[in-house]
Amino acid sequence: MKSTALNAGPASAAAEPMQDSRQGGIRKTSRINRFMVSPSVIVLALWMVVPLSMTIYFSLIRYNLLYPGDNEFVGLENFQFFVTDFGFMAGMSNTLLLVGSVLLITVVLGVLISLLVNQAFWGRGIVRILLISPFFIMPTVNALIWKNLLLHPVSGVFAAIWKFFGATPIDWFSEFPLFSIIMIVSWQWLPFAILLLMTALQSLDQEQQEAARLDGAGPCALFFHLTLPHLARPIAVVVMIETIFLLSIFAEIFTTTGGGPGYETTNLAYLIYSQALLQFDVGLASAGGLIAVVLANIAAFFLVRLIGKSLTEKQ
Amino acid sequence: MANLTIKNLKKSFEATEILKGIDLEIKDNEFVVFVGPSGCGKSTLLRSIAGLEEVTSGHILLDHKEITDLAPAKRNLAMVFQSYALYPHMSVRKNMSFALELAKEKKDVINQKVAEAARILELEPLLDRKPKELSGGQRQRVAIGRAIVRQPKVFLFDEPLSNLDAALRVQMRLELARLHHDLNATMIYVTHDQVEAMTLADKVVVLRHGQIEQVGTPLELYRNPANRFVAGFLGMPKMSFLPGTVTALDASSVTVELTFGGSVTLPAAGEHLRRGSEVTVGVRPENIDLVDASEASLTGFMDIAENLGSDTYCYVKTDGQETLTVRMPGNFTCNYGDRIGLQLHADECHLFDEHGNAIQKPTQMAA
Ligand SMILES: Nc1ncnc2c1ncn2[C@@H]1O[C@H](COP(=O)(O)OP(=O)(O)O)[C@@H](O)[C@H]1O
Ligand SMILES: [Mg+2]
Numbered sequence: 001m002k003s004t005a006l007n008a009g010p011a012s013a014a015a016e017p018m019q020d021s022r023q024g025g026i027r028k029t030s031r032i033n034r035f036m037v038s039p040s041v042i043v044l045a046l047w048m049v050v051p052l053s054m055t056i057y058f059s060l061i062r063y064n065l066l067y068p069g070d071n072e073f074v075g076l077e078n079f080q081f082f083v084t085d086f087g088f089m090a091g092m093s094n095t096l097l098l099v100g101s102v103l104l105i106t107v108v109l110g111v112l113i114s115l116l117v118n119q120a121f122w123g124r125g126i127v128r129i130l131l132i133s134p135f136f137i138m139p140t141v142n143a144l145i146w147k148n149l150l151l152h153p154v155s156g157v158f159a160a161i162w163k164f165f166g167a168t169p170i171d172w173f174s175e176f177p178l179f180s181i182i183m184i185v186s187w188q189w190l191p192f193a194i195l196l197l198m199t200a201l202q203s204l205d206q207e208q209q210e211a212a213r214l215d216g217a218g219p220c221a222l223f224f225h226l227t228l229p230h231l232a233r234p235i236a237v238v239v240m241i242e243t244i245f246l247l248s249i250f251a252e253i254f255t256t257t258g259g260g261p262g263y264e265t266t267n268l269a270y271l272i273y274s275q276a277l278l279q280f281d282v283g284l285a286s287a288g289g290l291i292a293v294v295l296a297n298i299a300a301f302f303l304v305r306l307i308g309k310s311l312t313e314k315q
Numbered sequence: 316m317a318n319l320t321i322k323n324l325k326k327s328f329e330a331t332e333i334l335k336g337i338d339l340e341i342k343d344n345e346f347v348v349f350v351g352p353s354g355c356g357k358s359t360l361l362r363s364i365a366g367l368e369e370v371t372s373g374h375i376l377l378d379h380k381e382i383t384d385l386a387p388a389k390r391n392l393a394m395v396f397q398s399y400a401l402y403p404h405m406s407v408r409k410n411m412s413f414a415l416e417l418a419k420e421k422k423d424v425i426n427q428k429v430a431e432a433a434r435i436l437e438l439e440p441l442l443d444r445k446p447k448e449l450s451g452g453q454r455q456r457v458a459i460g461r462a463i464v465r466q467p468k469v470f471l472f473d474e475p476l477s478n479l480d481a482a483l484r485v486q487m488r489l490e491l492a493r494l495h496h497d498l499n500a501t502m503i504y505v506t507h508d509q510v511e512a513m514t515l516a517d518k519v520v521v522l523r524h525g526q527i528e529q530v531g532t533p534l535e536l537y538r539n540p541a542n543r544f545v546a547g548f549l550g551m552p553k554m555s556f557l558p559g560t561v562t563a564l565d566a567s568s569v570t571v572e573l574t575f576g577g578s579v580t581l582p583a584a585g586e587h588l589r590r591g592s593e594v595t596v597g598v599r600p601e602n603i604d605l606v607d608a609s610e611a612s613l614t615g616f617m618d619i620a621e622n623l624g625s626d627t628y629c630y631v632k633t634d635g636q637e638t639l640t641v642r643m644p645g646n647f648t649c650n651y652g653d654r655i656g657l658q659l660h661a662d663e664c665h666l667f668d669e670h671g672n673a674i675q676k677p678t679q680m681a682a
Contacts, residue, residue: 205398205400205403210394210396211400214392214393216388225413230404232404
């Protein structure tokens, strides 16, 4: 019995001749398994539970750093305050707009570009590396590059192009603030999509393509009937992972527009930041954080329902 | 009607010439098998016919119409791939109807054709499954079904059975033969398995290094191989080869002194042989008898005997370390290391000159 438990493998358990002792072995095995993983589970649980309960606690009291000691219980007042604030609706819609547009841009462009670089051409290796490289640039640096080198209305590259064609340069961050942010973030995340889709394309079965060509499929039919279905899974991965990160975009906004003008580029993450550290209202920010957590969970729930199925499905 | 003519077809990948001038005539309703060792260019030839490879030079004609540069889809050929190449995201039904839908056929025509193919291949219960939910043999049948629904002029098969296990392979081989008979279709079939070639083909094309070695019916090739390569490639177990020297010859027979003992006089029209020419005698397993060592001039040691129940294949090592394969009845027994005499059926032996080309039998020359 002891040896069965220690070997812990299903094979050694199955080798046990008698039904009773085999079940006993498995039960014992799973108990030992549980014991072995418990340290990491406990650490992880503490890691989550402590900050979460602190946040919940802060969200239920008045806690403004400007008025120390004035910490009485206020119930859901912080939540009510956060939700009814004008910035909340703006933050919500900006977050959705930002996430949605960046997803759309990165997926569509990602598919097209990865299809393009999947063709054999001279210098493909270099082009691929160049395409991936923006991903390795820190968000802050990326935003600064865009702000000072590309979009700057006086010294930016875009301004130079506009001037070259005789047009008036655009002051991107004041005229199209959210669009500018979307551009910057898309540039940052496009390589991620390309990377995943490019690798997926390489595993596209050549003989299937040939069979389809013999069946009379042109480039369009090939794309819609073979390539796109094949890319469904990596696209799902791109959408899920990007959504997680895009919901909490912060550095790009902080370094460029600072959430403005007005609330035009304030997303939820930035709103919470401004509540906590610009208005020093920790209670309100905690409430906002909890709302964001709930929203992220709702988004995650739908994402998993929508596309998670294709991930867990066996290929 | 589907007559395929291939004229001086050449194909190079960069500097390497893979097909070195193929000339071939394939008639309507023929089952043609391309056979040859791995890497000899069988697939390349098939893919060139299908239009999946651009040929370097030469012509392919289908019913006297040039199709050499036609797009694959326009050639009216269907191909079954070794990996089956089923569309993984489509159901079996959709896999089979895909080509018809692209060709904008009417719905009821498509349904009827798919149903017909499914009936022939016994795929009806599987029509709504995805390829990944099928076994290897079923996938194979779907791949064939996908070809059938298009009613192509020529079916192309690239080693379609090589991914199946042995039992299934035999079964599918029979089904393919039946299918060829039922559909009355022209089929070109690539394989490296000479058993498939022998059993399925109306016409076997033996390829080596991108060249055709011989074309003929399976029995023609088995009985009158044009050269040593074809002789060794067809037949299971392989033909055995014994080196020797010509000692006497006349118009209809040649006497060969074997290097490692014994001599045979075999019927052959050896006009271009002389006394002293180096030749090789080829003999198939069924054309050797094992006798007592004292009764034969060619002797050897018993190496391994494989008993298959119906037959026993004995591998005998001669003094020159060549291995001869001998077919004996299933009840034959002997021991490893026994000294044994070998008696060749001289009439059935094959003679090859020093270049490996066969020296024809005189009767065949007359006929
Ligand atoms: N796309 C290709 N590029 C370069 N060489 C190739 C290509 N396809 C096949 N070959 C070469 O052509 C030869 C014949 O290949 P193939 O026709 O596949 O042989 P087989 O008779 O085994 O089917 C092989 O030596 C292979 O390396
Ligand atoms: Mg091949």
